[in-house]
Amino acid sequence: LAKTTQPISMDSYEGQEVNITCSHNNIATNDYITWYQQFPSQGPRFIIQGYKTKVTNEVASLFIPADRKSSTLSLPRVSLSDTAVYYCLVGGDSTGFQKLVFGTGTRLLVSP
Amino acid sequence: GAGVSQSPRYKVAKRGQDVALRCDPISGHVSLFWYQQALGQGPEFLTYFQNEAQLDKSGLPSDRFFAERPEGSVSTLKIQRTQQEDSAVYLCASMEREGPYEQYFGPGTRLTVT
Numbered sequence: 001l002a003k004t005t006q007p008i009s010m011d012s013y014e015g016q017e018v019n020i021t022c023s024h025n026n027i028a029t030n031d032y033i034t035w036y037q038q039f040p041s042q043g044p045r046f047i048i049q050g051y052k053t054k055v056t057n058e059v060a061s062l063f064i065p066a067d068r069k070s071s072t073l074s075l076p077r078v079s080l081s082d083t084a085v086y087y088c089l090v091g092g093d094s095t096g097f098q099k100l101v102f103g104t105g106t107r108l109l110v111s112p
Numbered sequence: 113g114a115g116v117s118q119s120p121r122y123k124v125a126k127r128g129q130d131v132a133l134r135c136d137p138i139s140g141h142v143s144l145f146w147y148q149q150a151l152g153q154g155p156e157f158l159t160y161f162q163n164e165a166q167l168d169k170s171g172l173p174s175d176r177f178f179a180e181r182p183e184g185s186v187s188t189l190k191i192q193r194t195q196q197e198d199s200a201v202y203l204c205a206s207m208e209r210e211g212p213y214e215q216y217f218g219p220g221t222r223l224t225v226t
Binding site for chain 1: 116145147152153154155156157203204205214215216217218219220
């Protein structure tokens with residue numbers, strides 16, 4: 001399974017854009033990149049998923065360079081409620097999408 | 113619509129007791145997963161069902177753990193002779209079908225073994 005590396009923690013202020021970068025040097029051809037968000041006492045929640053280039057939805061953008069060895073989750077104009085742990089995962093046909101492999105994630109703290 | 117529900121939300125067991133944790137997935141979701149999350153760590157995969165078939169149980173930590181989904185909907189994770197190291201949050205997730213799709217997680221059951 002492709003291993004991911006992401007910062008342990010990040011701090012930001014309300015209204016700022018937050019970019020969390022994840023490294024996945026051993027990503028396989030069939031692997032997708034997926035980000036989940038987890039609040040205390042809740043299960044993880046899917047944020048966004050991509051394979052290459054850029055993906056955008058109503059809550060975030062995901063930037064994936066051509067070599068796909070890293071990815072960046074971009075949260076525009078964060079609010080206090082974005083304080084959470086963010087997990088970067090990779091997986092695909094060879095490893096099974098079913099077996100999500102979470103690392104320790106990035107703890108984002110948004111302050112007023 | 114209703115999401116994934118789990119019960120109980122909290123469970124305290126004395127070491128050596130058996131426990132059963134229930135998961136109600138989203139209706140119609142074919143795939144169901146169990147994860148274990150220790151404090152301060154990310155969730156770790158335990159087992160996976162496609163309908164009633166348990167296709168992957170490679171993450172179950174010991175033979176004291178087993179899971180079932182007899183009718184392809186509700187699932188139960190059972191832990192026999194609980195040990196203190198079993199204390200964790202047990203998360204259930206469901207997915208509509210196989211593939212690179214999002215998994216919907218329940219709130220988890222926090223198990224404390226004393």
